[in-house]
Amino acid sequence: MNQLVIMHNQQAVTSSLQVAETFEKQHKHVLRDIDEFKKDVPNFGLMFFETTEPDSYGRERRVYFMNRDGFTLLAMGFTGNKALQFKLKYIEAFNAMEKKLIAPQPNYTLPQNFKEALLMLAEAVDENEQLKFEIESNKEKVILANAITTSDEGLLIEAAAKYMRQNGVNIGRDRLFKWLRNKGYLVNRQGREWNMPTQKSLNQGLMKIHCHLYYDSEGELKTSRQVVVTGKGLMYFINKFLHDGQLKLSL
Known part of the structure; x- marks a missing residue:
């Protein structure tokens, strides 16, 4: 239940696969229910995003991502106390993920004097040197990964x-x-x-x-x-x- 809601294209969403697993439904039935909305929901494309993902055998299968509105529309038909508890957990997960999106960014203050400016400059130099060190340390790994994934030799x-x-x-x-x-x-x-x-x-x-x-x-x-x-x-x-x-x- 830890991945009910994820980030996708800078939006908090869940997937039809996750809904099927959580609510103990067959994925094809969840897809069927979502497909039915296409006929009558004018803003269907704003709530549901169709894509494909490989299954455990590597075969491509249809999957829907949905935002909070899409999930709410879909889950309205799920009944029973157990379904209610799952809905509440989803709502909590959406709230937590969206809270991260709108969290205020840290404020940066300008130096008040020359000494403070020098200290801030020194800290920035240290951070830059650390970043350069990490980039150099990982360069060989990145090059190797790119070479492997694009090579036909294997x-x-x-x-x-x-x-x-x-x-x-x-x-x-x-x-x-x-x-x-x-x-x-x-x-x-x-x-x-x-x-x-x-x-x-x-x-x-x-x-x-x-x-x-x-x-x-x-x-x-x-x-x-x-x-x-x-x-x-x-x-x-x-x-x-x-x-x-x-x-x-x-x-």
């Missing part, structure tokens, strides 16, 4: 695990292999296909197989196969860890 499993570990995820190569097998992203069947991407991983573009030709010591032409995690796959798996609450990662 990362070997070991390199992907290292990247996660460098960003605070307590996972290594073997544990990542095991997790990927258990979750159905790698083949969990002993044999030639062991640790190869499943069709699901390939179809979603999460992984690739790189094939290389080489000659063995007997002069026979052989093929070696390497599994790589694509940039899309790396971000997908990171989000899976975060969504499942198993690991914490800071990019």
Whole structure:
């Protein structure tokens, strides 16, 4: 119940997914109810914002964001004492989020004399130097993240695990292999296909197989196969860890 209301485009909103989960309804039924408003609500577009989000399989699905007015209109049809308690919690969450939006900004006072101006300048220089230090410290991480997400080559499993570990995820190569097998992203069947991407991983573009030709010591032409995690796959798996609450990662 901690994420009933979120910030989206500088507005306090909730989503049809969150409403369905909180009120224990099927998401398709919540979508159906919202779609019905399109016919009779003139300012529908000011209260509801349709978008898409991937499900747990990476498939795009329709989702609505709604502001306080949209939620109120939708929730009017939810009855019962339990529904009433949920409505009250939503209203509290909207109020808290909107309070942050309109919170007054800190006032900045002008220096009263030359000494005070020098002290303020010194503090500003210190803050600027600290900011420059943080930017330099994170530059390598930002460059690496951009390179990974835009690369078609992808990362070997070991390199992907290292990247996660460098960003605070307590996972290594073997544990990542095991997790990927258990979750159905790698083949969990002993044999030639062991640790190869499943069709699901390939179809979603999460992984690739790189094939290389080489000659063995007997002069026979052989093929070696390497599994790589694509940039899309790396971000997908990171989000899976975060969504499942198993690991914490800071990019």
